[in-house]
Amino acid sequence: MINKILPTLRDAVADIKDGATVMIGGFGGAGMPNELVDALREHGAKNLTIVNNNAGNGDFGLALLIKEKRVRKIICSFPRQADSHHFDAAYRSGELELELVPQGNLSERIRAAGVGVAGFYVRTTFGTPLAEGKEIREFNGVPFVLQEPIHADFALIKADKGDRWGNLVYRKAARNFGPVMAMAAKCTVATVHEIVELGALDPEAVITPGIFVKRIVQIPYVPTPGMKSKV
Amino acid sequence: MINKILPTLRDAVADIKDGATVMIGGFGGAGMPNELVDALREHGAKNLTIVNNNAGNGDFGLALLIKEKRVRKIICSFPRQADSHHFDAAYRSGELELELVPQGNLSERIRAAGVGVAGFYVRTTFGTPLAEGKEIREFNGVPFVLQEPIHADFALIKADKGDRWGNLVYRKAARNFGPVMAMAAKCTVATVHEIVELGALDPEAVITPGIFVKRIVQIPYVPTPGMKSKV
Amino acid sequence: MAWTKDQLAARVAQDIPTGSVVNLGIGMPTSVANHIPATHEIILHSENGILGMGPAPAPGEEDFDLINAGKQPVTLNAGASYFHSADSFGMMRAGHLDVCVLGAFQVSEKGDLANWHTGAKDAIPAVGGAMDLAIGAKKTFVMMDHVTKSGASKIVPHCSYPLTGVGCVARVYTDLAVLEVGPNGAKLVELAPGVSFEEMQGKTGVVVGR
């Protein structure tokens, strides 16, 4: 019987090795799998490359992972927040490498990894510093910039409901990067607030088919905390 | 008030001009918008480029459009069917141009048009006759083949339910090409079996957001007829 | 007498046709939503995967799984839908949005936009969705003060700050005027009440056609 349900968060991250690339879902607090990030922190892996839209805030989750110097590199679109002090300090000290990627390129590069696309061209960043070092190519007289996929060893995402095959549905705008990160990682781990019987999710409304998910862990539903706004 | 609902199929296709590129949803009979294709045939536009997974079968819909010599070129993955006699005749006579595209490249090239991607690289077709004339490029030592987007003037698709903003849900595997074609065309026209009040579709389960749809027309639900199998 | 921020938001709102799909940037642009006439139905897009975003919730009703690009809690209007980030930015990039309204540090007379980075060496960079939005929408409007705090024109021959996008801005809305920018340079659309052309031109770093 296919059963992707694991009993504990700890089990779900136990084989994340030093040096791994780990995608972390979420936009602001919505969809941020803080429980899994805390488990990763307790687990101890270091020298990580993290892919997230932001770069941690406050004194929890990803921010603590950065504070504890476990992150070598972060690939994100918007690291600066009102309370991103742990990122700010690590970045300014030079010990944390930052690859800044516009959010649309970030999400499409993640999807590309998930669908076997080795490179693609978009207009975004043409003529800006973020196109430096990248190939420019004209299509029909318009310049486009080559983007490469972002693959990962693990994706840690937060969904709402799931079943033992790993089918997922999300909650409101907490969906954001979850579906594409699930496609892009070798091993996707999702937390859900509810595990339902196989067949209980409407096949028409499954957002992430189980093929993209390797492990799910149930956690209690706790309302997502508010965040300080972008600076 | 935003109201994308049109009273008749005829209204919905009235401005399709000679020479237009028209995407037609469907895989086999499922999702085939025969009612819209019939309206297009009655409307009279000719010299069309058609994008569909197949190339018509039997003596209805797309097959009749081909029979009546209204199609200049067809872009598809699987034209040959047990009863694709109108396509077969037009192709053999040399009057119908065929661009044969593997189904995965076809669907991803359509999506690329819908998301502003000007080109992308996949492994599919490398070393085969369908890569002839296309750019080959290695990424990490593996050869990939450049694919260009497929844009369209119109997409004709069959959905199940819709609202006045154009939000759509589909019926079972009739979904297939509908969502990506809706993204890729300048003007997407969808038939639905039921028009629901705005807000009646679950925001979590909308498959095609209304932003991708310009016109919807209600038609009666008729069970999709069976097709002869692939040869 | 120039436009107040509120009047300016109302002026931008006038140029958003009914039925438009609109993305309002963080900060000042967000307030444009408050000035859309009730008779106008527009659809608000949020980069994190929402179409049909509604106003802020009543106090105590906040759900931080339902937030806008500025991470503020919002609501949904009837007709709303959720989608993932790649589809959300695909909508932008392929020109499915009718209008986006962004803030800016500088706009060039050709329509180049600089709004993500001051170029300061010690600044922590952050770009978010700005570059995708700027080049993606059918029309990109900028809403900003006409001059900096030190009085320098924010409408410039060439942006000195790092660019967000090239030639992407269609119109600039400031406290003093509405200007078109583009291949033919800057051109006056409308002056704020009580502002003379000469006063506006005197505070503008490029020649404004009229």
Add this chain to the structure above:
Amino acid sequence: MAWTKDQLAARVAQDIPTGSVVNLGIGMPTSVANHIPATHEIILHSENGILGMGPAPAPGEEDFDLINAGKQPVTLNAGASYFHSADSFGMMRAGHLDVCVLGAFQVSEKGDLANWHTGAKDAIPAVGGAMDLAIGAKKTFVMMDHVTKSGASKIVPHCSYPLTGVGCVARVYTDLAVLEVGPNGAKLVELAPGVSFEEMQGKTGVVVGR
């Protein structure tokens, strides 16, 4: 005495581990599903956007909006989901499918596959999802007769028919034997009952290692 088609399907089914996500090609490969042991839970993928495909419906229960790649009506198992064509083929291309089973005209000892076109000048070409599937699945199995109707080996040094994919086939299942193919050439895995190695080798266009 060689395997019947039914026995061959059962033999292929043996090599599909429980829990696999599997795509079965049109024709002979489709019958593999009938031989998966009831104790094995596998998830069937259909290129038109289904995971968790079930068996054919009872007569009279057909719904032609729920069909497989061969356009035959199917059912759904509990746990199934629908998705659009681009996501469906993305699953293949990025290696999310564990196994696919395809028919073939020819397979080369290096694992090249020819299964979409005979190369005949008057043939109407059709490729469907064959090329995406062939190169995409983690393991591509081919199921075919060992020789053509005229007795020629379908396992060849180099395919003479147009290729579907290069070096993509892992195993070939024929009425006579199971062979591995790949960079090191063809190698015997198993002979059908009553078939001698010499008989099989005599009907095979390449040297088979053992």
